[in-house]
Amino acid sequence: GSAGWYLDRIEIIDPETGLRYHFICQRWLAVDEDDKKISREIYASEHKNTTYRIKTITADVFGSGTDSKVYIIIFGENNDTGKIPLVKSTTHKNPFERGNADLFEIENIDVGQLKKIKIGHDDSDLLSDWLLERVEINIPKLGRTWIFPCDKWISKTKKNAQPEVELYPIDMSTGIKPSNILYEIKVYTSKISGAGTDANVYIQIYGLKKIN
Incomplete structure (x- = not known):
């Protein structure tokens, strides 16, 4: 040799x-x-794809949950994910109910460092109004979590509310590894x-x- x-x-x-x-x-x-x-x-x-751990926290007040179909769009430094349906919560059989912290594990395009999100629903149910407290998104690949405060109604019927909101992160913390x-x-x-x-x-x- x-x-x-x-x-x-x-x-x-x-x-x-x-x-x-x-x-x-x-x-x-x-x-x-x-x-x-x-x-x-x-x-x-x-790399084209990465894993997103998306946690939605519904406010703990009367009537805050929704039965409508919820989606999220994640915007990063490179791209956006397009509409991602949030369907199967790993923490609750019936997601988006009062006081719920629902976790969704999604595989989607890698958008890089996160910049903002849009989250909304299709207003498809009688109980569609949703009071979202915040969204947390963890990307295991980066070892980081972004926190997007909301504290507003996502609704077509409530005053000064919209069925889709645009949220920006206020905190980015490094996960413990x-x-x-x-x-x-x-x-x-x-x-x-x-x-x-x-x-x-x-x-x-x-x-x-x-x-x-």
């Missing part, structure tokens, strides 16, 4: 979120091949002749958070 190595790609799996990150290289790491470099910076391929995470790293060596290496290989991973 020899020290020269033709690296095809690296795949890193975050066990906390299940997200896979792909780093495409398809070049030599060798002193006698290509540009003669033995280390390279490789950037992650763009262990200081060390066990990543699963898969390295794919090219199948071309002589691509393997007998040298000691190392990798350094850079993320969004600063290292103190």
Whole structure:
């Protein structure tokens, strides 16, 4: 064997979120091949989807719940999700009732850092008026939670109310994560002749958070 190595790609799996990150290289790491470099910076391929943990908190006052169909649109630095129906709460069989904190886990397009949301309903039921206290959105991939206060009626019939509201975050907190995470790293060596290496290989991973 020899020290020269033709690296095809690296795949890193975050066990906390299940997200896979792909780093495409398809070049030599060798002193006698290509540009003669033995280390390279490789950037992650763009991800299309991410997980959103959306929590809606209905106010604890008489008549605050709704039986209408609720939806949310999440706006980020890169894009927006479009209308997402909030159907199956993981915390309550009948969501959006008085005092409920309903959690929805949604897989959708990755919009990056959150900027605002729109949330509303279709006014499809007699008991459609909804007094929403706030919305909290956690993105496990980023380890962050955005809090969107509302404290207003979402309604077609109540005075000074609308069936859809636009909300902005007032707080962004970093979720608690262990200081060390066990990543699963898969390295794919090219199948071309002589691509393997007998040298000691190392990798350094850079993320969004600063290292103190």
